[in-house]
Amino acid sequence: MSVSGTDTVQHLYANHHAWLQGWLRRKLGCGFEAADLAHDTYVRLIASRRLPEPEDSRAYLMQIAKGLVVDLYRRRQIEAAFRESLALIPEEQWPSAEARAIVLETLSEIDAMLAALPAKVRETFMLSRFDGLTYSEIATRLNVSVASVRKYMLRALHACLLAFGE
Template identity: 80%
Template sequence: MVMSASGTDVVHSLYVNHHAWLHGWLRRKLGCSFEAADLAHDTYVRLIASRRLPQPEESRAYLMQIARGLVVDLYRRRQIEAAFRDSLALMPEDLWPSAEQQAIVIETLAEIDAALASLPPKVRETFLLSRFDGLTYSDIAVKLNVSVASVRKYMLKAALACFSTFAG
């Protein structure tokens, strides 16, 4: 169902009827009432932003689907933050970026991660093998059993996905 003028009434009804259940489900999943409250709120924000509303009999399943995606995003972001902290630990503290710069780097890394996650597996793997493992296009072609031309095409697609994240 696409959201219409009466959509605000439907969203209000969904919130009243399912928010406590959703918060409880998220609290059990995350082990933290505060994070559960944030993600429950974000679930409704995503619902409204999508302008699509579930049929009444699909309400909980639809809300849970959105919330699961947010939980995955949260865990992925935690992994990115941990990896960034680990890399900082290898540097002298006086060379660390400011807290604001760190937040910007983490946000940028999360956006790049989301862009790469949206790509087909071979495209994502090609990019990672090239940028992080330092493999040549020929090595990647052999490893993935594709042509060098395909590797070039995959790299272009991955680069465009990363660049489009920041354009606009």
């Protein structure tokens, strides 16, 4: 249903925000994060320009919120891995706070782009770029042809170009 449907965002917010924030608080164990994600849920809802039927409102909001919770946990994993990497070098060699924020944002964008790819395309890209395998080695490991590996890499590289506006 479009935003001009029978239920408005204002109506959804008035009727379901407290419930959604409570659900998120129980899920996350933190009222501040719950408030942030409840807000982000409505931002995504507005950006989608689609509203659920009134009887599906809570399920629809919960679906959006669950995706945001997954995003939050993925971001935490990326941040933890980045902190572990920083711990391996002397603190005086760490990038500035601004540079660290840019790196974390970029890593999150890469993670989201990779997560959106089909499994074989993602695995092909990872094996090639991070493990350094040749296309022949990847084909053997994935039990596909070298032509398929080329096709998967082309698709992954195209996704990279789209994600980073090149």
